Amino acid sequence: MTGTPWADGHAIVTDLGFGDAGKGVTVDLLCSRRRFGAVVRANGGAQAAHNVVAPDGRHHTFSQFGAGTLAPDGPVPTHLSRLAVVDPFALAAEAAHLAALGVADPLSLVTVDRRALVSTPWHQARGRARERARGAGRHGSCGMGVGETMAYALARPEDAPTVGDCAEPARLRRKLALLAEYLAEAAGPDPAEPSPDPEECVAAYRAFASAVRLVDERYLPTLLAASPVVFEGAQGVLLDEWHGFHPHTTWSTTTSANPLTLLAEAGRAGAARRIGVVRTYTTRHGAGPLVAEEPALGAVLAERHNGTHPWQGAFRVGPFDLVAHRYALAATGGADTLVVTHADAPDRIRAATSAGPRWCTGYTDQCGTPLEIAPSEVPDLARQERVTAALMKARPVLEAMPEDPVAAIGEALGVPVEAVFSGPTREDAHVPSLV
Template identity: 25%
Template sequence: MSKADLIVGIQWGDEGKGKIVDMLAQKYDMVCRSQGGHNAGHTIWVDGVRYALHLIPSGVLNKDAINVIGNGVVLSPESIIKEMEQFENLQGRLFISDKAHLNLPYHSLIDIAREKLKGDKAIGTTGKGIGPAYSDKINRVGHRVGELLHVKELCESILASFEQNKPIYEALDIKLPTKEELLAQLEEYREKLAPFIANTTNMVWKALDEDKKILLEGAQGTLLDIDHGTYPYVTSSNTVSAGACTGLGLNPKDIGIVTGIVKAYTTRVGNGAFPTEDFGKDGEIMADVGHEFGTTTGRKRRCGWFDAVAVKHASRLNGCDQFALMKLDVLDGFKSVKICKAYELNGEIIDYFPANLEEVKPVYEELEGWDKVAGISDFDKLPEAAKRYINRIEELTNTKVGIISTSPERNDTIVL
């Protein structure tokens, strides 16, 4: 029986998982998404063509791969239907768990309304309804994808929920659909999605039993994990490697090689602590050169230097066997580059990741910069300063770098 290899984001998301999953997916029989929703965004460039993925696994660009959306995902029917229009012949190549929860339009309305009420204490959510959908799941009042196969019963159940929560919707000034509007909406979802709904847990088990090569991918990054991230400025699911097990119906013994995806610098979208954020010219250069705008929201990402303390912590949480170091080329041309090797907290130097980062100050180590790594696909051809930077990251995080990306293109990648 084979094991499922796993890709996991190590920072606050947006690390470049899409490129690596796409590159690796060419060698796998099945690619599975385990959690999150359409708040996530993978951008993949192939032969100059840009593909934006939010729910569909990145293996979709391998025409021989089976793509699975697991039970841990909250699925927006509208979003995935629109996303599917980018591709042809998905039937038989894409499967959606009948146990995944539905993220319906009213979830987004709740999300946006609640954020407005928080004012300057807003989390910085994407407003895509992810939190409310997961809340319904945990409160055991949610609806699952398999219920789309019985639209009339689903419609009645949702309407009953609307009636029970009517005071809340009125207080939030949310306009709900009529019975006729809701039924028509659900009928459309069923028509377009029914051929893709399946018992994906058994599918993945069968593939493992048949020694198929399986790749698992999550969404967002470790530092946004609901339990282990910078709470409350986190997402609503478990983004760490363990979340892939619950999100697909696997056990820990099913997991093979764990590859952590990490940027050569650090970015964050929305609010929350960010110890190494650079508010000056260097941060602006990273944002401009790295095209640091969210795939899902278009929001500009906050940028800063590599945080080895946070990355070491995340590597341990996920059991990383190796890192894929992304966007090294964005640091081309800097005279010097910085790595945060420790934190200062209340006058004390610490080398661990505390529960609250708000009072933390970074302790930097400065290294020589380099001219250019963009487009290089041979490690020996990298500038010596870039090699030293990579080696220092390995030393500080206790994790080897096995893959290095030097541009958004699939072929501009070094595999060690």
């Protein structure tokens, strides 16, 4: 099933699973096909991990930089919007790796909205302590402090450090002192985490503010008017703060809502092509429901760039979950096209198992009664927690996957397939409508 060629306007790339579906390679392919004014990050922070392998073998895990940085005609700039959470230390480390790959002065490619929240070592330490305290009931945190950053900003909006503060040392010192005091009163010292050095942070954040370009609310509307951009989502719809399966979720809106909000603020409501990304099988990094999980598939589909994470936990695998992906499509308001990655996986499963590739076409409860899930129209975490409890006990209805898995996925989801990846690089992509 194929659709029309990618439009010449803005694009929104959204993962329709639990993350790791291939947003990075999709953005890399988009940026290799045509020129964008920027890759815009509209949610999440340094916990994102989008692997891109260039045809020449260079590999980078994109976290805050946009995945168009290794585009063949030169790096596509990155804009960190007001809805992103910025970690200057992690950004500097990422820039160093990109420089080692041959990208000249990576930080000069970055513009950052002054209103964006800053994630600090205090947030990170508190988030890790909170996750450790959960013991066997861990939520699956990435350990980067993004959730604590969001929580603090909700509790103390006037005191939350922002990117604009990084250029104002006196104001930044005051906010960091308030942050440290607040978190110490809330949790006390944690011997497993070192105490951050405020002056080291102030110096590093001033260097960050000098190396990137800080912009105000006028920048993004001007950028959107001047050239198309691609919004690179972080995490997956099934981890969304409101639609995901609470509490195993992220403190971030992972649907297309944030890009659509930014477009609307710029007077360009709805002016973007929405691209959903899926694998031919379903994965989840860490704790939470994965109804059709089959641990044995992990050995067949082992990956070089995904494995057990010290905070998230194991990288889990199961057959393509049609129920979960239909839920994700409904939660994000649909998609115009699909990108399907890991198209070679069904053949690998067929060669390694007697059963061949399967997919999950339904759920039942423990009594065999069909179980259906649908996203709520209003935010309701208590409802989502009840859904999670039901999914943790649910059983998958498994059937043999059709002979042409990619076409079957497109047909079953009712969305045209725009591109298919059978390997890790842009050269492994097949774009039927452009051939």
